[in-house]
Structures are given as structure tokens and as C-alpha cells.
Amino acid sequence: MRKKIAIIGSGFSGLSAAAYAAKFGCEVHVFEQHSQPGGRARQFSTNQGYVFDMGPSWYWMPDIIESFFTDFEFKAADFYRLESLDPQFEMIFSDDKINIPKDFDDLKSLFEEIESGAGLHLEKFMTSAKFKYEVGMKEFVNKPSYSWLEFASYKIAKSSLKLDLLSNFKDYVGKYFKNDKLRTLMEFPVIFLGASPDKIPALYSLMNYGGYGLGTHYPMGGFYQVVLAMKKVAEIQGAVFHFNHTVEKINVQKDKVTSLMINGELHDFDAVVASSDYHHSESLLPEEFRNYNEEYWKSRTFAPSCLIYYLGISEQITKLKHHTLFFENDLDEHIRSIYKEKKWPEKPLFYACCPSKSDPSVAPKGKENLFLLMPLAININDDEATRERYLKDMLNRLERHTGVSDLISKIEYKKSYCVKDFMADYNAYGGNAYGLANTLKQTAVLKPKIKNKKLNNLFYTGQLTVPGPGVPPAIISGRIVANEIIKLNLKTI
Known part of the structure; x- marks a missing residue:
């Protein structure tokens, strides 16, 4: 008899876990509180004919x-x-602008123009x-990260010095480049890993390769096409999706989850995978069965929240690229406002995405x-007047x-989205947008565990557990959890 698995949430990690678990022969049911899949990667359309991706817009690490x-x-x-963007993006400084070319030889030439030897x-x-x-x-x-012994392979041991685990990313970049603009360009990819570059291990220079090396891409129709594709794959394997279904409680007997309360009704399951916000998922459990208490979560370093505006503009903006980074102000100052001062930035940086430059289907003609x-600090005071003030600055x-x-x-057309909305729509701890920071103290085994320590059939997946924030890591996270369920063969369930 097939084991019956519930997956809470249909973000990228939930979609991935659903597809793999169904492929492995489980009866999989995905419960999503919204009316569509995708979580933070949902999409919406307006009466005026605009189509907005709500979250991810950088298609990096295409091989993953x-x-x-x-x-x-x-x-x-x-x-x-999938379209390859050229330029990959444009970076705006106070006195200059840099277009990042698709071709690596062109990128080398650009660096050399800016700094001799670069x-x-x-x-x-x-x-x-x-x-x-x-x-x-x-x-x-790809490790479940229960123990450091998982990393004791010959290949990893042999590679350990080359991985630069103990160097910080900011100093590491500084060894290669002296020009402030080049250093900012190279530091930018790790910002959304959730900490300042001086707190991120130099290992994460892998982000530069996953982006600049493998290129920046765009799925025609929007990033939501990836969501729909993964959902289709999961359904082909046999997974069933239930939308507008909110999981209200995880019921426990002895050392097992027995059922979920969903929209006021009980549903029995052999195992549960929570791809919803980890902290929220644990709040559905009796307190004594939670992996972590409130003090634990307060002590964590979270990746940023953010202020987002979705705008429909009545005319074309000819000089704007698909991706543009506005870095006229000091990067370190903005980062301090997020992680140390935890306040709205005085001189913010921001990112503009104009997908209609590549895709005519997401905006009316012309x-x-x-x-x-x-990017913003989590748990920040968030009101409409403040949002509008920053919109004016960005415009x-x-x-x-x-x-x-x-x-x-x-x-x-105008819609804003900020800290309060992340809390309301995703039960996101502190209104975080990207999960836990990938600091050295929050890497691998030091992240929240993918398995409940007291309940042998409850698992967690997504950006608050291994391997970390981002679309490719979330997809990997779902696969890891599905593999762990199958490795156990549900014998103890």
C-alpha cells in the first residue's frame, strides 16, 4: 500500500518535494493556502493587461x-x-554606468578597461x-546536514582549502580587485544570501560563477512559467494539488504526526513535509514537539525583507534595460541599515526589473x-506613507x-508589497523575503534541521533550512527531503 504524504505549501521546495516523492511511489497531496501555486513566486494579472511576477526574477544557475x-x-x-539576456544587467553608479555583457571575454575586457590587470x-x-x-x-x-560526518568525503576533504570556507567574501573580493565599482559588482550577488559580504564565507563566490559565468536568463511568460512547469511535472508523477486549503494544525500522537487540520477538517497522513515558513510550521505543533523555541529564532540572522512596487507604465522607457541595479549610494551603508541599525535606509540602493523589454506578453503594446x-531589515515598521516616500525616491x-x-x-497600475505583506501572505518570520542568512554560523549542519527531532515523520524544506535561500537551493531542498523520506522507507511510520 502506498504511503500517503502531505506537503504544506507549493513554493519551489514544495513543488520539488512533491515531484520527487510522487516519483518514488508515494501518494502525494499538496495543500496551498493561496489560489495558485508558487508561494513567493506567484504571478498576477491586471485589468489593464499587465502580468507581474511577484517574486523571483533572476534566472541564475540554469543547470541546477x-x-x-x-x-x-x-x-x-x-x-x-529560455532567453539569454545581453547585457545581463546594467549597474548605475553616481558618476557612471556599467553594462554586464553576456560573453565572458567581453566581461574580461570591461574589467580591464576599468582597472589595469583586472x-x-x-x-x-x-x-x-x-x-x-x-x-x-x-x-x-545535496547533504541533509544531520552531521558534519556527511562532509567527510575524500573529494570535499581534498577541496577544503580551495573552498575558502574561513575567509569572508568582502576580503576575498578585495584580494582580486581594488576598484570600488568592480568590488561592488562582485559583492552584489551575495547580498540576497542574507548578510553583509564581510559575514558571508568566500565559498559563495560560486554565486558569481552561477550568475556571471553561466549567464542571466529569462523564461518567456515570466518566472511563473517555472512554477507551472514544476507543478506539471509533479502532477505527471501523480501528485495532487489542493488550493485554497490552509493547514491549521499538525496533530501528534506519541512520536508521530497522525493528521492535519485543513480548512476545519481532519486528514490522516503517513508523513508530512512542511515547505511553509519553518517558524510558522512549528507553530502548528504542540510546543513540546517543536525543534526550536522563540529565543532560537530571535537569535538567528535573517536575510532581508524588501519593499516591492509593481508598476504599469503608460509609455515605453527607452533607456531602461531588463535588469538594472541602482547603486549610486554606498553599499556598506545600506547593508548596515539592514543588519546592524535595522531601520529604513537613508540612502538606499534598489533594483529595477523591466521584463517587457524582453517579453511583449507581460505589458500592453507601447x-x-x-x-x-x-532590500530592508526584517521586523521594520511598515506603513503606506513610508512606502510612497521611497517610491518617489526610486522614480x-x-x-x-x-x-x-x-x-x-x-x-x-500600482501595487506595493512590503514587510507586513510577507507576514500576512506567507507567515514569514519578521516579514523576511529570502529566509536565513548563509553566514558561517548558519551553514549546513548549523541550519535548522530538515527533520523534526521528536517526530519521525515530520520534515521541513525551503529557504529556512538546508541548503539555503534562492530558487535553485529551494529546488534542491525539496529533493533532499524526498530522498530522506524514501531512504527511511517509512519503516518507522
Whole structure:
């Protein structure tokens, strides 16, 4: 008789866990409180004809995403068309702008123009980053991280010095590049790992390879196409999705989860995978069965929250690229506001995504789909007046960069999203947007465990457990949990 598995939430980790668990022969039911899959990667459309991805927009590490489909004898191309962006993105400084080319030789030439010798240093940096990527994304991240002994393989031991686990990322970048703009460019990818570059292990230079080395891509129709593709793969394996279904309680007897209370009704299961926010998932349990108490969560370093604006613009913004980073202000100052001062930044950086530059389906003809994002501290006071103040700042800087005047009068659709919304929609601890920071003290075995310590049939997956934040790690997280359930063969359930 097939074992019956419940998965709470249909973000990337939940979709992944559902597909793999169903492939392994389990009867899989996914319960999602919203009306569509995707979690933070949902999508919505407006009456004016705009289509907005709500969350992820950077398609990096394409090989990791492709490997998910390969595991089921598909290709990503079976479900969506992937475009390689050139330039990958544009970075705006107070006195300059840099376009990051798709071709690596062109990127080397750009670095050399900015700083003598930097082209060769980039080649050395990326060779090391590629090595870290191959070991990190193929060896490190696929471990369930119950114990450090899992990492005692010959390959990892042999590679340990080259992985730069004990160096911090900021100092590591500084060994290669002296120019402030190049250092900012190289430090940027780790910001959303959840800590300042001086707190992130240099191992995460693998992000530079996963981005700049493998390229920046865009799935036509929006990032939501990846969600729909993964859902389809899970359904082909036999997984069943239940939308508008909220899990209200996890019921326990002795050392097992026995059932879930869903929309006021009891449903029995042999095992449960919580891909919802880890802290929230544990709040559904009796207190004595939780892995971690409130003091534990208060002591963690979380990745940022953010302020997001979804804007429909009534005319084209000709000088704007698909991805643009506005770094006219000091990176370290903004980072301090997030992690040390925990306040709204005085001189913020922000990111603009304009997918209508590549995809005419996401905006009416002659108009633009504009997504603005500014990283913030979690648990910050969040009100509409403050949101609007920062919107005006971002629009003013967009106007200076593009030469388009009075952008605010050209907004025909506007929706904001911030800390309170992450809490309300995703039960996100502190309103975090990206999970736990990948600091050295919160890496691998030191992350929240993927298995409940007291209940042998309750597992956790997603950005608050291994391997960490980001779309590819979330996909890997779901696979790890499914493998752990199958390895146990549910004998103790």
C-alpha cells in the first residue's frame, strides 16, 4: 500500500518535494493556502493587461534548474522558452554606468578597461568560483546536514582549502580587485544570501560563477512559467494539488504526526513535509514537539525583507534595460541599515526589473511592466506613507537615468508589497523575503534541521533550512527531503 504524504505549501521546495516523492511511489497531496501555486513566486494579472511576477526574477544557475527536469526525463524547453539576456544587467553608479555583457571575454575586457590587470584577475577569480560551484552545488548542498560526518568525503576533504570556507567574501573580493565599482559588482550577488559580504564565507563566490559565468536568463511568460512547469511535472508523477486549503494544525500522537487540520477538517497522513515558513510550521505543533523555541529564532540572522512596487507604465522607457541595479549610494551603508541599525535606509540602493523589454506578453503594446525592489531589515515598521516616500525616491533616480520626466504621472497600475505583506501572505518570520542568512554560523549542519527531532515523520524544506535561500537551493531542498523520506522507507511510520 502506498504511503500517503502531505506537503504544506507549493513554493519551489514544495513543488520539488512533491515531484520527487510522487516519483518514488508515494501518494502525494499538496495543500496551498493561496489560489495558485508558487508561494513567493506567484504571478498576477491586471485589468489593464499587465502580468507581474511577484517574486523571483533572476534566472541564475540554469543547470541546477535544468537538472530538476532531467531527473524526470524532461527538459525545461519542454515547458518554456529560455532567453539569454545581453547585457545581463546594467549597474548605475553616481558618476557612471556599467553594462554586464553576456560573453565572458567581453566581461574580461570591461574589467580591464576599468582597472589595469583586472581582466586577468577576473579570469582567476572565476576559475576558482567555478571550482567552488562544482563542489558546492554538486557536493555540499545535496547533504541533509544531520552531521558534519556527511562532509567527510575524500573529494570535499581534498577541496577544503580551495573552498575558502574561513575567509569572508568582502576580503576575498578585495584580494582580486581594488576598484570600488568592480568590488561592488562582485559583492552584489551575495547580498540576497542574507548578510553583509564581510559575514558571508568566500565559498559563495560560486554565486558569481552561477550568475556571471553561466549567464542571466529569462523564461518567456515570466518566472511563473517555472512554477507551472514544476507543478506539471509533479502532477505527471501523480501528485495532487489542493488550493485554497490552509493547514491549521499538525496533530501528534506519541512520536508521530497522525493528521492535519485543513480548512476545519481532519486528514490522516503517513508523513508530512512542511515547505511553509519553518517558524510558522512549528507553530502548528504542540510546543513540546517543536525543534526550536522563540529565543532560537530571535537569535538567528535573517536575510532581508524588501519593499516591492509593481508598476504599469503608460509609455515605453527607452533607456531602461531588463535588469538594472541602482547603486549610486554606498553599499556598506545600506547593508548596515539592514543588519546592524535595522531601520529604513537613508540612502538606499534598489533594483529595477523591466521584463517587457524582453517579453511583449507581460505589458500592453507601447507600455512597460516595471518591478522595483529595495532590500530592508526584517521586523521594520511598515506603513503606506513610508512606502510612497521611497517610491518617489526610486522614480526620481529612474528619471535621471532614463531621461523620462514625471514618471509618477505615467503610472496606470500600482501595487506595493512590503514587510507586513510577507507576514500576512506567507507567515514569514519578521516579514523576511529570502529566509536565513548563509553566514558561517548558519551553514549546513548549523541550519535548522530538515527533520523534526521528536517526530519521525515530520520534515521541513525551503529557504529556512538546508541548503539555503534562492530558487535553485529551494529546488534542491525539496529533493533532499524526498530522498530522506524514501531512504527511511517509512519503516518507522
